[in-house]
Amino acid sequence: MGTTVFERFPPADATITESLRDAKHAPFWLDDVERPSYPALAGSAQADLVVVGGGYVGLWTAVRAKERDPQRSVIVLEAARVGWAASGRNGGFCEASLTHGHENGLSRWPEEIEQLERLGLENLDGIEQAVRRYGMDVDWERTGQLAIATEPHQIEWLEGDGFLGQDAVRSEVHSPTYLAGNWDREGCAMVHPAKLAIELARVATELGVVIHEQSRVTGISGSGRQTVSVAGGATVTADHVALATNVFPSLLKRNRLMTVPVYDYALMTEPLTQEQHDAIGWRNRQGLADSANQFHYYRLSADNRILFGGYDAIYHFGGKVRAEYEERPETYRKLASHFFTTFPQLEGLKFTHRWAGAIDSCSRFCAFYGTARSGRVAYATGFTGLGVGASRFGADVMLDKLAGVDTERTRLKMVRTKPIPFPPEPAAAIGVNVVRASMDRADHNEGRRNLLLKGLDAIGMGFDS
Template identity: 70%
Template sequence: MGTTVFERHPAAASSIASMLEGSRLSPFWTDDAPGPARPSLAGSHRADLVIVGGGYSGLWTAVQAKERQPGLDVVLLEARRIGWAASGRNGGFCEASLTHGRENGESRWPDEIDQLDRLGMENLDAIEATVARYGMDVDWQRTGALSVAVEPHQVEWLEGPGGLDAEATRALVNSPTYLAGHLSPDDTALVHPGKLARELARVAEDLGVRIFEGSPVTAVEDGPAVRTRDGIVRAGKVALATNVFPSLLRRNRLMTVPVYDYVLMTEPLTSAQLAEIGWEGRQGVSDMANQFHYYRLTADDRLLFGGYDAIYHAGGRVRASYQDRPESYEKLASHLLTTFPQLDGIRATHRWAGAIDTSTRFCAFFGTARGGDVAYSLGFTGLGVGATRFGAAVMLDLLAGDETERTRLRMVRERPLPFPPEPVASLGINATRWSLDRADHREGRRNLLLRGLDAVGLGFDS
């Protein structure tokens, strides 16, 4: 097999050690934007709508529910703190796509892909409008996105409208690894994930939503009623926004698996370092490998660098211990310095990991239970910063019994295939990951396993 650019030009071990020394195992975003503490639920309550989950999915559901019906009594229950999980651990790329890219959507819903793309752009515009309407301090920047080829076989994938040669790509962001690029100027915004969660909660409370933290839900009972460790809320309707965590509905227990993604955040770049790199457009960047990296600048000129490793742990559990994986952080540090050798000597201040709620179709799915009194959206597969707002709107449509453009979509009406139970899930997921790595080392050529998954609609080429 061949080698990748990151293997041909690895960083020195001493540079990797220096970068990681003293870094904190904690998400930068939530450290940088802590929110106020809220009480836990105790005793018996009533509400028109109970939302389970205090990440983006639940928060967008709360805000939109009150915007639709200001008099609605809404309670939101969060097991720990607002935005502590995936919503506070992502890269802050807020994308228009609802389908994890046009190619993935087109392969599944070719008759709807233009409509889905339009709805995705409308959703991104609506997020931007919400940020402006409520004066939300979230470091919002509509920067667009730059996709880059770092291996010769990837160059042709970026040809066409918006395609850039190596010189034009490096004029935007100066990396010696870039062989070509593609600029999408309007379909991606960058945001501070911790501030977005904090501000959505503020807006929700300003609109009258009651938020309880430290209130893990133990059951959704008939009625419906939502029971926590210390209390119960009897509700008219329930929206489940638990995503990567075990579903409260048995039917969804095998519909997602948690895949861990790893991230580094550096200290702020100096003016000299920024001059070396360029990046005046501040676009979000990702490369074209199956095991891809994503990276961006923050408002205070830190460099976030994440991706590549996507680790599934046998049993499909979500555990804090999975966040501390030195080999993943060392790999990211090396790849960062391969991408930007001019940053040798820079230090990481934070390192962290988060679990992604991965579905077999690589984008969200939706549905109802308990006679239409309970709705859910989950399986965002790393695309939730933007798509959760759309998912929230779908849940509210379903709970209201409304037929809308959203609920008529095949993408909304159809469920993906479930994952197999263990131990088959571990064998299949890890074999697929090995195959994707192998394809990256074989000029993108997909082996029999990947071609078979493609044929049955389970393949994904990131």
């Protein structure tokens, strides 16, 4: 078994320890903003559409619903605070891909891949247009994304349009670990995650949407109009319901085994000095991601901090979402170590924040869609870490389905099919962790996938990203 560059050239333990000494255990993005509050639902209410969940999927659904029909009454119910979960904790990569990358889409829907990529770019353009139209203060930067090879076997994976050899990629971003790169200039924008959620909520309310925080939905009932019940006894009766609960347990039993929560971890540095920024280049401010199975993603914030996250993806037995899973010192130390291997010239830089969040992972690695209760309830979930951009597309799919209309979106095989469900425990935990070990082994064996991974590929269980 070989080693990776992060094992061959680790920084000193003292460098890691000192960099993390004062890091606050909190998502930087949520620490960086003031969030307006919305009242909890009290009593009973009526609406044309109820949206369950106040993250990106739910907020885009509310906004897009009002854009389609300004007279439609829309209520959003959020269990905690708007954007507090994945929508306020992610890396802020707003990608065009609807399929978790070209290769994942090509392997599953080869006959649709060109159409899916066109629709993905149109969706990203639509987000950018909304940012401009509504004057949304979200630190939007359409800088693209630079994929990086840090091991020789990864170089051929990046060949094609946008390819950069070693000298060219290092001229973009100065890292001794970079062997090659591929710059997708149009397919990704950088955004402040929490600001995007806050601004979507602002736009929604200005369009007439009513938002209720601290209003946890406990169930849906009714044979015609649906009654949505909220903890504490409040209810909303509505013609249609859009479920945007993502990583949290589905309100539909049929979807309980379709996703699992996988924890992702991130660090944020203090702002770079001009000298530190000069030392790494990065003048074009692209999002960066390396090419291993266990990959890192990193980007610059508006005030020139570096977010560095990824690599470890941790599943806990039982598939629960719990705050205690967010503190994992060994992962934060690993991320800090890999950061200083990537940028040894930044030794002495401190991390100000460390945090984690749960990703709604499904076996095909991208969202799936459907309806229930005679078409009165719709859902979009399973974004598997790529929902910042795809959430708007998911909102449009749900609204199409609730309206019962035939559109280019609803005709897609990608939209009409479902992923393979995960097995119940203990098989889920065993399977996820064995697959994770196999992917790590592939990264240490020139990318060669073992029989388990090849078998999962053959039955459509993904794990190629």
